[in-house]
Amino acid sequence: MENTSWIELNRKALNKNISYLKQRIGSNCVFASVIKGNAYGHGIEQYIPLAEACGIKLFAVYDAYEAYRALSIKKADTGLIILGLLDQSQIEWAIINEIAFFVFDSDRLNATIETARRIKKKARIHIELETGLNRTGLDADDLPPIISLIKKNGRYLSLQGICTHYAGAESISNYLRVQNQYKLFIDYCKTLKKAGISAPHHSACSAAALTYPNTIMDMVRFGIAQYGIWPSMETKMHNLLSEESGFRRNPLKAVLSWKTRVMSLKTVMPGTFVNYGNAFLATSKMRLATIPVGYHHGYSRSLSNTGHVLIRGRKADVVGMVNMNMFMVDVSRVPGIEVGDEVVLIGKQGDLSITVASFSELTKMINYELLSRLPYQIPRHVV
Numbered sequence: 001m002e003n004t005s006w007i008e009l010n011r012k013a014l015n016k017n018i019s020y021l022k023q024r025i026g027s028n029c030v031f032a033s034v035i036k037g038n039a040y041g042h043g044i045e046q047y048i049p050l051a052e053a054c055g056i057k058l059f060a061v062y063d064a065y066e067a068y069r070a071l072s073i074k075k076a077d078t079g080l081i082i083l084g085l086l087d088q089s090q091i092e093w094a095i096i097n098e099i100a101f102f103v104f105d106s107d108r109l110n111a112t113i114e115t116a117r118r119i120k121k122k123a124r125i126h127i128e129l130e131t132g133l134n135r136t137g138l139d140a141d142d143l144p145p146i147i148s149l150i151k152k153n154g155r156y157l158s159l160q161g162i163c164t165h166y167a168g169a170e171s172i173s174n175y176l177r178v179q180n181q182y183k184l185f186i187d188y189c190k191t192l193k194k195a196g197i198s199a200p201h202h203s204a205c206s207a208a209a210l211t212y213p214n215t216i217m218d219m220v221r222f223g224i225a226q227y228g229i230w231p232s233m234e235t236k237m238h239n240l241l242s243e244e245s246g247f248r249r250n251p252l253k254a255v256l257s258w259k260t261r262v263m264s265l266k267t268v269m270p271g272t273f274v275n276y277g278n279a280f281l282a283t284s285k286m287r288l289a290t291i292p293v294g295y296h297h298g299y300s301r302s303l304s305n306t307g308h309v310l311i312r313g314r315k316a317d318v319v320g321m322v323n324m325n326m327f328m329v330d331v332s333r334v335p336g337i338e339v340g341d342e343v344v345l346i347g348k349q350g351d352l353s354i355t356v357a358s359f360s361e362l363t364k365m366i367n368y369e370l371l372s373r374l375p376y377q378i379p380r381h382v383v
């Protein structure tokens with residue numbers, strides 16, 4: 001059964017983004033593709049093979065459920081890392097399936113060592129250090145006991161990384177906080193090294209890697225940028241306008257488009273209220289198209305009277321309220337429009353485009369939220 005809309009993933013765009021980002025981080029740095037939030041709405045099942053075809057060999061997910069979904073899709077030699085939730089009851093499953101995971105408290109470390117010892121298989125772990133995000137991570141006080149635990153239980157642990165995460169590298173207002181985190185991270189890594197514990201270092205997300213090259217280290221955890229979306233307007237401007245960058249054209253291409261078709265057409269006369277309530281009053285004779293997508297499908301109600309779509313290469317404004325399953329657009333200036341015409345909600349058509357950034361500005365959502373909230377049920381096709 002078809003859905004009322006569909007999402008297209010552009011293989012060529014992804015290939016370009018990944019090559020560009022790889023070039024930015026250099027060939028000695030590992031590219032970890034972050035696919036939490038259903039691959040930022042792109043669909044874990046559709047995205048993994050696509051990214052693997054672009055040379056990605058490591059994916060980072062949020063929890064065991066996402067890891068479980070990734071496990072059945074990925075190639076045998078592709079690695080997985082769980083960044084967040086892993087119940088104690090799921091640790092054994094993760095170890096058996098050779099899924100690495102972040103360790104950010106001593107409870108998890110203890111449970112991991114105990115499980116690895118019991119099932120006689122090494123656990124792959126990344127030690128996450130608290131440097132100032134104040135979310136998850138081991139504090140300075142935790143380090144001495146953790147160091148001795150790791151050293152004592154070396155045969156049960158495969159230490160794959162030492163890492164941290166920045167508190168908003170996409171905004172200059174966090175500059176000092178991020179710089180302090182960086183310094184603290186380097187200090188902690190030195191302490192660990194002195195204690196005889198070393199592993200690849202990683203700290204950067206997209207914004208950090210693209211703004212502060214010293215955060216790139218041995219691996220980058222790229223989320224949003226691989227999908228062709230800048231973490232923020234600031235990061236985009238920093239990269240496009242700085243002299244070092246050579247004032248280049250936008251190298252990131254949006255991978256995702258969201259499309260549907262015109263469901264129905266009607267003409268209304270001047271003085272007619274359109275759709276629920278009094279949100280829109282037609283002041284002239286208007287041709288309207290009904291679009292079979294609503295807030296239930298992820299098309300935000302805040303786009304009422306505000307959003308726009310593309311039909312036949314022209315922009316058509318949303319008129320009136322966005323309903324649960326549909327909304328209306330003004331197609332008075334779309335000649336030849338017919339029921340069944342393709343409607344672009346996000347993406348390109350002809351010379352025009354509706355970017356994720358412009359869409360999220362109108363809905364007051366950040367890019368991340370808009371993308372990751374696109375419902376699972378919308379079919380994803382690779383083009």
Ligand SMILES: *Cc1c(COP(=O)(O)O)cnc(C)c1O
Nearest residue numbers: 034083165205206221222223224
């Ligand atoms: C989400 C996430 C990332 C990726 O962030 P982007 O800004 O999308 O690149 C990296 N590391 C951690 C720990 C994350 O949670």
